[in-house]
Amino acid sequence: MSEIMSSPDRPAAAPPRRPLFETADWDFDTMQRVFDEIERIALDELKLDVYPNQIEIISAEQMLDAYCSIGMPLMYGHWSFGKKFVHHEKLYRYGYQALAYEIVINSNPCISYYMEENTMAMQTLVLAHAAFGHNHFYKNNYLFKQWTDPDGVLDYLDFAKKYVAECEERHGAAAVEETIDAAHALMNQSVFRYKRRSRMKMSEVERRERERRAHEERAFSDLWRTVPHPPGKPAPPMTEKEAAERKRKLNLPEENILYFIEKHSPTLREWQRELLRIVRNISQYFYPQRQTKLMNEGCATFVHYHIVNRLYDKGLIPEGALLEILHSHSDVTFQPGYDDARYSGVNPYALGFAMMQDIERVCVAPTAEDREWLPEIAGNGDWLSTLKDVWANYRDESFVRQFLSPHLMRKFKFFALEDKADEPQYRVEAIHNEDGYRALRGAVAESYDLSEIMPDIQVVDVDLLGDRCLILRHNMRHGVRLGGKSRDKVLAHVRKLWGYGVRMQEFDVERGTIRDEVGVS
Amino acid sequence: MPLFIDRRLNPRDKNFGNRQRFLRRARERVKEAVDRVVRERGIADAGKGAAVSIPAGGIDEPQFHHSDTTGDRRRPLPGNKTFVAGDLIDKPEGGGGEGRGKQASDSGEAEDPFVFALTADEFLDILFEDLELPDLVKASLKDTTSKEPRRAGYSNDGVTPNLNVLRTMRFSLSRRLALRRPTEAKVKLLADEVEKLQALQADCLLDAKGQQRLRDAVEEMQGLKKLQRAIPYIDPVDLRYNRFEPKPTPRAKAVMFCLMDVSGSMGEREKDLAKRFFILLHLFLRRKYDRVDLVFIRHTHEAKEVDEQEFFYSRESGGTIVSAALTKMLEVLRARYSVADWNVYCAQASDGDNSSSDTARCINMLASEILPLCQYYAYIEILDEHDGFSEEAGKELWRGYRLLKPKAANFAMKHVARRADIYPVFRELFAKQPAKGAAK
Numbered sequence: 009m010s011e012i013m014s015s016p017d018r019p020a021a022a023p024p025r026r027p028l029f030e031t032a033d034w035d036f037d038t039m040q041r042v043f044d045e046i047e048r049i050a051l052d053e054l055k056l057d058v059y060p061n062q063i064e065i066i067s068a069e070q071m072l073d074a075y076c077s078i079g080m081p082l083m084y085g086h087w088s089f090g091k092k093f094v095h096h097e098k099l100y101r102y103g104y105q106a107l108a109y110e111i112v113i114n115s116n117p118c119i120s121y122y123m124e125e126n127t128m129a130m131q132t133l134v135l136a137h138a139a140f141g142h143n144h145f146y147k148n149n150y151l152f153k154q155w156t157d158p159d160g161v162l163d164y165l166d167f168a169k170k171y172v173a174e175c176e177e178r179h180g181a182a183a184v185e186e187t188i189d190a191a192h193a194l195m196n197q198s199v200f201r202y203k204r205r206s207r208m209k210m211s212e213v214e215r216r217e218r219e220r221r222a223h224e225e226r227a228f229s230d231l232w233r234t235v236p237h238p239p240g241k242p243a244p245p246m247t248e249k250e251a252a253e254r255k256r257k258l259n260l261p262e263e264n265i266l267y268f269i270e271k272h273s274p275t276l277r278e279w280q281r282e283l284l285r286i287v288r289n290i291s292q293y294f295y296p297q298r299q300t301k302l303m304n305e306g307c308a309t310f311v312h313y314h315i316v317n318r319l320y321d322k323g324l325i326p327e328g329a330l331l332e333i334l335h336s337h338s339d340v341t342f343q344p345g346y347d348d349a350r351y352s353g354v355n356p357y358a359l360g361f362a363m364m365q366d367i368e369r370v371c372v373a374p375t376a377e378d379r380e381w382l383p384e385i386a387g388n389g390d391w392l393s394t395l396k397d398v399w400a401n402y403r404d405e406s407f408v409r410q411f412l413s414p415h416l417m418r419k420f421k422f423f424a425l426e427d428k429a430d431e432p433q434y435r436v437e438a439i440h441n442e443d444g445y446r447a448l449r450g451a452v453a454e455s456y457d458l459s460e461i462m463p464d465i466q467v468v469d470v471d472l473l474g475d476r477c478l479i480l481r482h483n484m485r486h487g488v489r490l491g492g493k494s495r496d497k498v499l500a501h502v503r504k505l506w507g508y509g510v511r512m513q514e515f516d517v518e519r520g521t522i523r524d525e526v527g528v529s
Numbered sequence: 530m531p532l533f534i535d536r537r538l539n540p541r542d543k544n545f546g547n548r549q550r551f552l553r554r555a556r557e558r559v560k561e562a563v564d565r566v567v568r569e570r571g572i573a574d575a576g577k578g579a580a581v582s583i584p585a586g587g588i589d590e591p592q593f594h595h596s597d598t599t600g601d602r603r604r605p606l607p608g609n610k611t612f613v614a615g616d617l618i619d620k621p622e623g624g625g626g627e628g629r630g631k632q633a634s635d636s637g638e639a640e641d642p643f644v645f646a647l648t649a650d651e652f653l654d655i656l657f658e659d660l661e662l663p664d665l666v667k668a669s670l671k672d673t674t675s676k677e678p679r680r681a682g683y684s685n686d687g688v689t690p691n692l693n694v695l696r697t698m699r700f701s702l703s704r705r706l707a708l709r710r711p712t713e714a715k716v717k718l719l720a721d722e723v724e725k726l727q728a729l730q731a732d733c734l735l736d737a738k739g740q741q742r743l744r745d746a747v748e749e750m751q752g753l754k755k756l757q758r759a760i761p762y763i764d765p766v767d768l769r770y771n772r773f774e775p776k777p778t779p780r781a782k783a784v785m786f787c788l789m790d791v792s793g794s795m796g797e798r799e800k801d802l803a804k805r806f807f808i809l810l811h812l813f814l815r816r817k818y819d820r821v822d823l824v825f826i827r828h829t830h831e832a833k834e835v836d837e838q839e840f841f842y843s844r845e846s847g848g849t850i851v852s853a854a855l856t857k858m859l860e861v862l863r864a865r866y867s868v869a870d871w872n873v874y875c876a877q878a879s880d881g882d883n884s885s886s887d888t889a890r891c892i893n894m895l896a897s898e899i900l901p902l903c904q905y906y907a908y909i910e911i912l913d914e915h916d917g918f919s920e921e922a923g924k925e926l927w928r929g930y931r932l933l934k935p936k937a938a939n940f941a942m943k944h945v946a947r948r949a950d951i952y953p954v955f956r957e958l959f960a961k962q963p964a965k966g967a968a969k
Contacts, residue, residue, distance in 0.1 A: 346609075424603050425604045427620075429600055
């Protein structure tokens with residue numbers, strides 16, 4: 009038997025500079041050794057600043073689960089997550105959609121998930137990408153620093169999950185579902201965008217929630233002083249001054265709709281208010297991610313590209329692995345043209361990575377054109393500090409506006425179409441030439457500006473003396489109105505939360521007039 | 530130092546609860562969709578899961594969004610080839626942005642139907658919901674046939690107990706031959722010679738030629754031994770293991786005859802009820818038998834063997850003579866299904882019309898010829914939805930068959946007016962199960 013068991017001799021300990029792995033299979037030891045080498049490059053050479061890493065290996069099914077709870081490890085129960093699951097599962101099963109190689113969460117410690125199906129080469133790539141690239145970005149970008157609480161997010165989600173479950177037990181699943189449905193409909197309009205509010209300490213929420221309840225029971229609200237007036241009888245007139253005073257008291261206008269409803273709805277019960285708070289807190293938590301998709305992926309892709317090349321230079325990964333990684337890398341950073349069947353918008357990996365590389369190029373070897381367009385950084389030689397400064401202090405829109413170079417616009421062959429709804433044709437407004445760069449850069453930047461993409465909707469007034477009607481205003485720009493069908497459905501949800509009638513104005517910002525008004529009473 | 534955590538063994542189905550919530554919410558729609566699938570599908574496929582498509586209403590998640598058809602906007606796009614500033618481009622028909630393949634509907638407000646796959650379990654749950662099957666029966670219906678490992682060739686890896694010694698040695702031998710590994714016998718021969726020569730040398734009886742031969746022999750032997758070490762007797766590449774594949778255990782075959790009256794009085798509703806009954810019986814049989822053949826016989830005043838499509842969907846007019854169907858069934862049975870090999874099940878659905886002279890003939894045929902051959906014969910008579918039940922309420926055929934019932938243990942008859950009535954027919958069947966032992 010001993011002869012059967014004997015296998016060809018293996019070298020005892022790998023000498024340094026031998027590749028860390030040779031085969032496609034991964035195991036935890038190899039992962040650990042690869043991680044250590046990646047960490048050496050990330051911290052010593054790139055001087056990245058990261059949260060401690062927590063690395064979790066999951067199966068495809070668990071990856072699908074993670075997809076559906078917006079990437080979070082815990083989430084309250086809701087049918088819409090089941091719908092997403094059913095949907096993604098179908099796409100995956102039929103092979104229309106591959107699953108992500110990793111998911112990474114903005115938390116401290118930074119949790120990232122890796123698929124068990126990945127080969128060791130892919131694990132190397134995604135470790136560099138997620139555990140260092142994204143991790144650095146989360147820890148250093150100003151939006152994340154200002155708006156999110158990575159220390160407390162998991163505790164908060166745990167609280168949210170338990171709270172929702174408890175509500176379901178106490179008040180019935182249907183009632184809870186109805187409230188969350190309505191809150192989800194308003195999620196996108198329920199973030200603070202401009203005000204700098206004190207950073208939310210999510211771990212303290214539960215205590216604060218009790219205190220707040222006690223306080224609010226004692227506190228005076230302007231709403232309660234009034235009773236809805238009987239229909240048919242006109243409301244007593246109110247002076248301009250009184251109206252202004254009332255608005256001041258209610259902090260109007262208010263951009264965060266759920267916040268306003270939570271604070272001032274005359275009909276909501278306390279647990280419903282807490283549900284609204286949970287939904288809007290989660291929305292707020294994800295708001296920075298939506299503003300930095302391009303940069304976040306650009307940063308992570310740049311980091312993984314740098315790291316795997318360094319690993320290869322040091323002889324730590326074999327040539328085959330490098331080729332596999334590069335193959336996957338170029339798949340991810342592929343940008344099809346607008347007329348390609350595969351086109352589905354500008355690929356944030358492609359543009360983000362290209363811009364990071366371009367900044368490196370401009371810092372080190374600028375052309376005359378770069379000196380003219382990017383004088384602040386051209387030729388400063390220190391690409392690493394420049395990039396880290398960029399990662400820390402910009403969001404997609406300002407990043408593009410500042411750093412999209414003519415060189416890249418030519419490379420991507422960008423052009424901008426002017427699309428006027430009432431004209432039968434598009435007009436090419438600018439292309440990648442001397443006359444067009446500035447307008448083009450503006451157009452690309454705008455396409456990342458959430459305040460352009462998302463409808464700007466605010467609570468402008470509550471008719472307190474009259475029928476307590478809540479008045480929302482959509483600040484229309486460039487004549488773009490809201491989609492009618494879904495608007496009416498969302499308004500029906502608002503009506504449920506508010507308890508009284510809701511009116512919605514289409515307000516033309518450029519002309520200063522109300523173009524249209526719809527209502528649900 | 531990172532923390533590595535292996536989550537793969539964590540409980541799966543984290544989203545099971547959410548999936549159930551979703552299905553509950555979409556229940557009514559899903560039920561409609563399942564009914565549609567059942568109508569369109571063949572009996573044999575009815576028990577599988579299904580992709581159902583439901584309208585998005587009720588499960589949509591509305592959000593405020595900009596309408597695509599109003600206002601002015603700028604669209605930056607990559608991949609310019611021929612445009613210069615100022616070019617005018619016709620908008621594609623039906624609105625939507627250039628190159629935005631996904632937004633075929635303007636404004637994105639069209640309610641695309643939501644398509645998803647129900648698992649077989651979920652499908653059966655919904656299918657049976659109105660049939661009022663007890664959970665126990667549901668569970669046993671869903672129960673897959675038991676699997677047994679069966680030999681299925683050889684594989685390169687496996688566990689030691691499955692090692693196939695013969696194959697392994699054969700590969701080992703051919704490899705050793707191909708690589709010219711010195712055989713033990715050859716080495717032994719040489720070793721013997723060396724020993725002999727050495728013995729001679731010790732006695733100083735070896736001449737110069739002998740000395741030379743000894744040196745050569747020792748060298749050769751060392752060479753051979755080295756070769757033997759380099760080429761192992763059994764190498765991992767030689768190893769072959771027996772491979773096993775789970776295969777359903779062999780069970781007897783069954784044939785299920787579906788008999789249905791298709792004269793004008795059987796409408797859509799009646800046929801739908803009959804179909805559900807047939808599906809249920811088929812599911813039940815499939816659980817018990819590896820192979821279930823379906824034979825469809827429809828009749829008016831004459832009987833015909835038809836395919837499923839025709840069975841349920843084509844119309845024919847004529848009188849009603851039930852015995853024609855029974856004759857046909859016997860004919861098929863004798864021609865194709867020997868009772869020694871096949872378990873015979875028969876399900877007959879009718880609205881009960883028959884001529885009284887023919888009913889007598891039917892009873893006769895059943896009692897003397899058919900029932901002795903059958904495992905089970907089920908007759909359902911489909912009533913008008915508003916008719917009350919009573920043993921006496923039946924029509925001609927019912928009254929006739931009632932006489933048969935006390936005599937035959939494997940004969941069941943039921944009135945069915947609604948879906949919920951279908952199950953009780955099966956209760957008898959399941960109750961009888963231990964005694965009858967369906968598989969022969």
